[in-house]
Amino acid sequence: MKNRIFNFSAGPCTLPLSALEKAQKDFVDYQGAGMSIIEMSHRGKHYDKVHFEAIANIRELLSVPEDFDIMFIQGGATLQFAMVPMNFLGAGKVGEYVNTGAWAKKAIADGKKIGETKVIWSGEDKNFTVMPKPLDIKFSADAAFVHMCSNETIGGIECHDFPDTGSVPLIADMSSHIMSRPIDFSKIDMAYGGVQKNLGPAGMAVVIMKKSLVEKANENLPAYLSYKIHASKDSLYNTPSVFVIYIMKLTTDWVKEIGGLKAVENLAISRSGLVYEAIDNSGGWYSCPVDKNSRSRMNVVWRLPSEDLEKKFIAEALDAGFSGLKGHRSVGGCRASMYNAMPLEGAKKLAEFMVRFKQANA
Numbered sequence: 001m002k003n004r005i006f007n008f009s010a011g012p013c014t015l016p017l018s019a020l021e022k023a024q025k026d027f028v029d030y031q032g033a034g035m036s037i038i039e040m041s042h043r044g045k046h047y048d049k050v051h052f053e054a055i056a057n058i059r060e061l062l063s064v065p066e067d068f069d070i071m072f073i074q075g076g077a078t079l080q081f082a083m084v085p086m087n088f089l090g091a092g093k094v095g096e097y098v099n100t101g102a103w104a105k106k107a108i109a110d111g112k113k114i115g116e117t118k119v120i121w122s123g124e125d126k127n128f129t130v131m132p133k134p135l136d137i138k139f140s141a142d143a144a145f146v147h148m149c150s151n152e153t154i155g156g157i158e159c160h161d162f163p164d165t166g167s168v169p170l171i172a173d174m175s176s177h178i179m180s181r182p183i184d185f186s187k188i189d190m191a192y193g194g195v196q197k198n199l200g201p202a203g204m205a206v207v208i209m210k211k212s213l214v215e216k217a218n219e220n221l222p223a224y225l226s227y228k229i230h231a232s233k234d235s236l237y238n239t240p241s242v243f244v245i246y247i248m249k250l251t252t253d254w255v256k257e258i259g260g261l262k263a264v265e266n267l268a269i270s271r272s273g274l275v276y277e278a279i280d281n282s283g284g285w286y287s288c289p290v291d292k293n294s295r296s297r298m299n300v301v302w303r304l305p306s307e308d309l310e311k312k313f314i315a316e317a318l319d320a321g322f323s324g325l326k327g328h329r330s331v332g333g334c335r336a337s338m339y340n341a342m343p344l345e346g347a348k349k350l351a352e353f354m355v356r357f358k359q360a361n362a
C-alpha cells in the first residue's frame with residue numbers, strides 16, 4: 001500500500017497492515033461461509049474458533065497462568081474504572097489508588113462514586129512526570145485492592161518495576177502498554193486494558209484476572225457488570241464484540257508470526273530509544289519532561305522552545321507523512337505514540353525529521 005502514512009495516534013492507532021489486509025480479504029465471504037464474520041451467529045463454529053483462538057493467543061503470548069481468567073468486556077477501559085470498585089468495594093472495604101496522572105485520576109473518580117477510596121501515592125507535586133518506586137507505595141494490609149495505571153498515555157510515563165503487594169490484589173490499567181512487554185503475574189492479580197492500542201479496534205477491554213480474585217467479586221450486580229458472569233461464560237454471556245475480537249485474533253497472530261512478546265518488546269525499546277535519542281541529543285531544544293527512569297516506550301512526549309514552534313513542527317511533520325504527533329489537549333506539546341504495529345522505520349524517519357526541523361528552526 002503506497003499511501004500508508006506513519007500514524008503516531010495514541011489510540012485508535014496503527015494496526016498491523018497484514019492483519020488489516022487479511023480482514024479485508026476475508027470480510028465479505030468469511031472462509032467460504034457465504035457471509036461475513038460480522039453477519040454470522042456468535043454461537044456458530046466459525047466465530048467460536050475465532051473467539052477461543054483470540055483467548056489462546058493472548059494466553060500464549062503473555063504466558064498467562066492457568067489460574068487466571070481472560071475476559072473480553074465491552075465498554076473499553078473506562079467501564080473497568082467502575083467495574084473494579086463495583087465488584088470489590090463492598091461495605092467496610094477500601095480501594096487504595098496510586099495517582100500517576102490523567103488516567104489514574106479517572107479511575108479514582110469512578111472509584112469514589114462507588115465506595116471508599118484512598119490515594120496512597122501521588123505524582124501530582126512532580127506534575128505527574130514520574131512513576132513511584134515499588135517501595136514508595138505504602139498500602140494497607142487489609143485494602144480491598146491497590147490500583148495503578150502502569151502506562152500513562154497522556155503523561156508518557158511507564159512503570160518498569162511493579163510493587164509486591166503480597167496478599168492485597170494488585171490491579172493494573174495497562175491499556176496503553178499491554179502486549180508490549182511481559183506481565184509478572186506473580187505480582188499482578190488483575191491486568192486490564194482497552195484494546196485499541198496494541199490489540200485491535202476500540203470498544204472493548206481485555207481483563208486478565210486471577211481466579212481467586214474472581215471468586216471474591218460481588219455476586220449481586222447486573223449481569224454485564226459481574227466478573228463472575230463474564231468469567232464463567234467465557235465472555236459469551238451476551239453477544240460479544242465479534243469484529244473487535246476477530247481483529248484481535250489477527251493482530252495477535254501477527255505478534256506470534258514476528259517472534260512473540262520478546263520481538264515486540266525489543267521493537268518498543270528500539271523505536272522509543274531512537275526518539276528519546278533525538279530529544280536528548282538536541283542540546284535541550286527538544287525537552288522531555290519525564291523522569292528518565294519512568295520514560296514510556298509507547299508514548300514519547302516532548303516540548304519545543306515555544307508553542308508556535310510546536311504548531312509548526314506538527315504541521316510540517318504531517319506534510320512529511322507523520323500524523324498524530326500533537327500532544328493531548330490537556331497538556332499540549334508533542335507526543336509520538338508508538339505501539340506494536342509502528343514499524344521501526346517510522347521511528348527512524350521521525351527522529352531524522354526532528355534533527356532536520358531543529359537545524360532549520362533553531
Ligand code: PMP
Binds near residue numbers: 075078153154
Ligand atoms: N486508561 C488508559 C491508560 C488509556 O490510555 C485509556 C484510553 N486512552 C483509557 C484508560 C480509557 O480507555 P477507553 O477509551 O477504551 O475506555
